[in-house]
Amino acid sequence: MIRDFRNVLMTISALFLALPSAAHAADIDNGRQIYDTYCTSCHGAGARLDPSSPVIQGLGVTPADFSDPLFNSREPAADWEMVIKHGGHALGLSEQMPAQGEALDDEQIADVTAYLKSVVDTSAFPPGEMNLMLAIRTKKAFPEDEVVYVGRYTEQDGDNAFKQVLEYEKRIGKAGQGIVELVHEREGSVSELAEAEIGYKHAVSFSRSHVLSAAAVVAIPIEADGDGELQTYLAYGKVLSPSWIFQSSLRLKFPFEGASDGEAELAGIVHYVHSPWPRRVFPALEIVATNPFRSSNGDLEWTAMPQVRIGLTRGGHVALNLGVEFPLSDQSWDQRYYMTLLWDFADGGFFQGW
Ligand code: HEC
Known part of the structure; x- marks a missing residue:
């Protein structure tokens, strides 16, 4: 019985976790x-x-x-x-x-x-293999140089809402990354530059098949009401096999006015990488669970986000991500549509390689 179980496990892992072919050991x-x-x-x-x-x-x-x-x-x-x-x-x-x-x-x-x-010792630097696809909600662990635009349109009772975020992220030192973000929100007649965010992320553990980072971000309201908040998160990425990538993040939000009004968000995503060529369409499924700290269990919110990454340039350093978010539990909104545009500027100018 135990042996059967082990065989099944080994077969599944051989199928799913198949490692890059070790046929040729590089000389x-x-x-x-x-x-x-x-x-x-x-x-x-x-x-x-x-x-x-x-x-x-x-x-x-x-x-x-x-x-x-x-x-x-x-x-x-x-x-x-x-x-x-x-x-x-x-x-x-x-x-x-x-x-x-x-x-x-x-x-x-x-x-x-x-x-x-x-030719050079890079052991203190997270390897580029771990620069995994950018998800919509799951935080990225790799400390990249990138400019990201995120647009989110929410269909809901009353006025539909539109949120835009512009992010600038830059490698600091061997394994760190500085983060600056601007958030703009529009709902009905209210249109405001809601907040600015500034933070730092550090890759604390990495190899050629995994990366784990910790980050802290402070959100400061500009035109929006409120006192701002501290966000901290852990982000993890893992190459499961040449075709499957898993990423996950756990984010905690603590409003300065009352930390107990914060919330925890656990997100995970699986990407299917069917081609080594970056200028392709890659599908992914993301699941997010959000839980307010001050919650009775019924407050746990689940959403699912099917999405695709579309490599726009031949090297994939400019890419689009399109996704739809569906509530799996009771929510005040019906559906959300996301568009993310990523420019990995370490790999070249925005207009290079289309
Ligand atoms: C005639 C000159 C020339 C020869 C010969 C040449 N390269 Fe290159 N290589 C270049 C240039 C120029 C670039 C930079 C292209 C760019 O940045 O747009 C480049 C880029 C590269 C890159 C990509 C680096 C990156 O920016 O990611 C690799 C890898 C590379 N070369 C490896 C090799 C190897 C291995 C050989 C020998 C088998 C070789 N090259 C021979 C001119 C050459």
């Missing part, structure tokens, strides 16, 4: 040789960029320096493999980066990528 020494033969002229000896070299000056675009640990850490190895195989153009970078798919096979490309990843 860094081989990667170094490939690099010395094919790449040094542009990317520099020892993967250290020499911006003064005549070759680089003739390219008209300066490649990033692989020996810079922040840059090296935040680009996923899989993206580099695609750029090396298909050329810079494939992911919205310069055509000066030539496709090597004819000269090198997939194993050689994996080897040279492993070599590039080995």
